[in-house]
Amino acid sequence: MEAGDGLLVRVRPSLGRLDGAQLRGLCEAAMAFGNGLIDLTSRANLQIRGVSAQAWPLLVERLKALALIHADPIMEMRRAILVSPDWTEGDDTVGIARELAARLAELPTLPAKVGFIVDTKDAPLLIGETGDFRIERGAHGGLILRADGRPTGVAVEPGDAVDQLIRLATWFLASGGADAGRMVRHRAPLPGWAQGALAPARVGMSIRPGSHPLGFAYAVPFGTVEAATLAQLGNVAVRLTPWRILIVEGGAGRTITGLSSDRADPLLRVDACPGAPRCPQASVETRALARRIAPHVAGGLHVSGCAKGCARAAPAELCVTGREGRYDLARDARAGAPPQRAGMDAAALLDYLGAD
Incomplete structure (x- = not known):
């Protein structure tokens, strides 16, 4: 995307996580091929700023080598999968998100901004975030598939959740959803199989700067940070959130200029x-x-x-x-x-x- 300071190059890390090597490589790439600034987006993605048209192909190859973008541009455009940042290896969020990422080719060609949410913990965190097709924990304790803009959803099992999500996305396009652009604006009645009365579970506590069960959380004022500042975190894994907050896995927290750990900031x-x-x-x-x-x-x-x-x-x-x-x-x-x-x-x- 074009901006006043050059091209913006979006990066969608798998499960919203960068390991230590990816974080280090991303920071180096942002300084080598951009202007050294990185945005955190409301979809828990990153944007490298200030990239020139000449540097863009080189940056893309570097990001491919870091396994931060899909080699197929069409599949990359479909990887708009927002997951709850408090996932743990082996849970439903991880299993469903990985299956969805592996089956992107089965999706129809959806409008550019359509996205997916996978939020299966007992206390979901992403209820207030935008996502056209949502797999969430329901108030009844099981999983639900819910269309954005509808207050309730239909029960699904972990093993068939992706099948049902793809089915709903296919119906969206076939029923004229491309004209609406987003599920929340699509007024066609849902198909009978997708109509359910199950409400999502009560939203969990928001993530704040400071100590976190996974490590330590830093806020990024305005959602923009210098790559050199991120590099100060060292060889650590970080998780992205939609709220301009980074979670450093296993971190104990220390002062880093440009990042905030003050909850009263x-x-x-x-x-x-x-x-x-x-x-x-x-x-x-x-x-x-x-x-x-x-x-x-x-x-x-x-x-x-x-x-x-x-x-x-x-x-x-x-x-x-x-x-x-x-x-x-x-x-x-x-x-x-x-x-x-x-x-x-x-x-x-x-x-x-x-x-x-």
Whole structure:
């Protein structure tokens, strides 16, 4: 994808995990072929930033050698599988996700942004995340297959869950789902076999920075980190999450500049896109401003370089949107909503919020 600072190259690690060699190789590749910046996405993927058209083929070959991308570009596009980061080897999440990854060729050609969720622990973590076709733990204790946008699903067994998911994805396309683009917008009634009344299990506790049963969790402010910072983690395995948090397996935790282990860090409540000049759609700087504003905002803060609101789709307690080089401010709103105060420069905005 094209951005203001070059190409973005997306990396979807299997099971959302990089081993020590993959982490080290990814950091080296980001510094050699990009501008050294890496994004964490809301799908628990990574994006290497600032890649030139000339460097892109070399980067792809390096990522293939690290087993971080599929050799077949079509299969790579289908590997949008988000798994709960608290999986353990041998559990249903691992077994189902690996089977789905091995059977990608059986899927129809789905719209580009369609994705899958596998979240089978007793207390699911991904209930609030977007995924068109979901295999989850149900409130009854077994597994369910649920179409995104439907509150309930149908019972499946671990051994036939992928069969049923592929069947539902095939129905989605055959029933006109390509026009809707996403399952949540597809209004056709589900086929009878996919209609169930089983609710998902109660959502588990969110992952926070600090000690974690798997090791130690670090927050990545704004979801962007320098490759040199990640390299400081050393030869360790890390797991990605959709919440801008990295889990270091077996880690005890230490201070690393650029990563946060402070659960009270105000930046944990902030969503801010790259802004100008990194994004050609943005007309204003975002992240330096967000750092100054965050301590003065009690709830969630969203600073968006334009009305698209790429960093956050949901409303925020305070939303600041760039427009023609100036800032609009709205409360309990999404980016681009009618503002309470409009056309402020940065100094006026900071003064208004008491952050000058």
